[in-house]
Amino acid sequence: MELRQLEYFVAVAEERNFTRAADRVHISQSGVSAQIRQLERELGTELFDRSARTATLTVAGKAALEHARATLAAAAAVGQAVGEVTDLIRGRLTVGMVIGCTITPLFDALAAFHRAHPGVEISLLEGNSDWLVEGVRAGTIDLALIGTATAAPDGLDAMTIISERLVAAVPAGHPLADLRRVTLRELDAYPIVCMPPGTGLRTVFDQACAAHGRRPVIALQASAADAIADLASRGLGVAILSESMAAHYRDRLTARVIDDVEAPARLALTWKSTHGPAVREFLVHGRRAFAISDPVAH
Numbered sequence: 001m002e003l004r005q006l007e008y009f010v011a012v013a014e015e016r017n018f019t020r021a022a023d024r025v026h027i028s029q030s031g032v033s034a035q036i037r038q039l040e041r042e043l044g045t046e047l048f049d050r051s052a053r054t055a056t057l058t059v060a061g062k063a064a065l066e067h068a069r070a071t072l073a074a075a076a077a078v079g080q081a082v083g084e085v086t087d088l089i090r091g092r093l094t095v096g097m098v099i100g101c102t103i104t105p106l107f108d109a110l111a112a113f114h115r116a117h118p119g120v121e122i123s124l125l126e127g128n129s130d131w132l133v134e135g136v137r138a139g140t141i142d143l144a145l146i147g148t149a150t151a152a153p154d155g156l157d158a159m160t161i162i163s164e165r166l167v168a169a170v171p172a173g174h175p176l177a178d179l180r181r182v183t184l185r186e187l188d189a190y191p192i193v194c195m196p197p198g199t200g201l202r203t204v205f206d207q208a209c210a211a212h213g214r215r216p217v218i219a220l221q222a223s224a225a226d227a228i229a230d231l232a233s234r235g236l237g238v239a240i241l242s243e244s245m246a247a248h249y250r251d252r253l254t255a256r257v258i259d260d261v262e263a264p265a266r267l268a269l270t271w272k273s274t275h276g277p278a279v280r281e282f283l284v285h286g287r288r289a290f291a292i293s294d295p296v297a298h
Contacts, residue, residue, distance in 0.1 A: 003075055005039040006068040008032045009047060013065050016054050093278045094123040096132040096144030098199065100224030102248075103161065103267065106145050109289035113282050120278055128198035128223065136270055142279050143271035147200025149207060149263060153270055159283070161290050162244060162267040166204060169232055169239040169246045169253040176238065177254040184214040184260050191219030193228050193237035201265045205240050208261040229253060 011021035012032065022029040040046050047061035057065065093113070097106060114122060125132075125141065133153045135141035145161070152158035168187060170176045176186065195202045209216055219237045222228050229249040232239035239246070239253065242265045246255035269286055271279050 001039065001042055002035075003072065005035045006071055008035050009039060009061075010065065010068050010072065012036065012048065012055050013057055013061065016056065018055055021055075091117075091119070091276075091278050092121045092123070093282060094125065094140065094142045095282070096125045096127060096135055096141040096146075098129055098132065098145060098147050098267075099126045100226070101126070101145060102225070103145065105161075105289040105291075106286075109282065109286040112285040112289065116285070117278070117281060128196065129200045129203075130198040133270065136272060139272070142275070143269055143282065145267065145269055147195075147203075148266045148268050148270075149200055149203040151266070152268070155272075156270045157273050157275075158268045158270040159286070159290075160266055160268045162242070163264040164243040166201070166208075166258050166261045166265055167241055167243055167246045167255040168258055169229065169241050169249065169255045171233050171235060171253060174235075174238075174254070176256060179256055181259040182256045184209060184212050184216070184258065187216055187238060187258070188214060190217075191237040192216045192240060193220045193222070193231045194218060194240035195223060195228070196221040199223070200267070201240070201242060204261065204263050204265045208258075208263060212260060 008021065008025055011024050012018055015021040015024060018029050018032055022032045025032065036047065043060070043064070045060045046058055047064060049056045049058055095106075095110065097103075110122060110124070113120070125135075127135070129146040129148060132141060132144040132146050133156070136144050136153075136156060146153075148158070151160065168176055168182050176182050176190070179186070194205060197203075197206070220228075220231050222231065225241060225245045225248070228239045228241060229246075229252070231237060233249070233252045240258075241255070243255070243257070246253060269283070271283070
């Protein structure tokens, strides 16, 4: 008894026709018939009633059908298991991260994954969030750490790492430093230093400005938070950052929550739902590194 014989048997049983079954398994009708005849000889009984135009199962055929399906499913599972092990022995994992990333748990996760699966080649790419998302969708990037204005990009799964408010950060002596909170209207009076389009933080800021009919003057743009903070500390504009970003520069900048930007800026890992074993294994290490025990995938 061979797996291909069981495959042909199941095909005929489901199609109820030898010709359609032959089309389905991509061999000739005579080939299907010959293999099923051989199977019937080995089993010592007929599996199909061939007296009518439709191939119908005999009592023996009905008894054999579910076992044949189970055998084929088990064989497929064996192939999948071996394939997954092979991927984790000599596979490849391409990880993207937003430019200027200072989230060290990502690197901890990469290191833990590498120790567990040293045969997997790891590639790390930087880019803005929009570019990384397109790479994940296209399959050129397996998963990416991105800034996003939504819980998950359309069509992808995601695990939120950080979700927090936007702030305006200014040096000592700036008029906004005396306020407890600021509004978009108050920001109109000053040049803005922020991240470029295509980043999650900029998307949150732009969407909020559009919703409130504000048109701030974007004087300077930089992809790294360090650069934005340096520019703002020199009096070249009001820095737009997230709360945790601004906390790194509290020695030289005063951060104030932007009161009417209610949507949070998020940092998230994102991947395709049809991911492979390497991504699944990395996510295990990622959840541990980011101390996320029950992440919500969208």
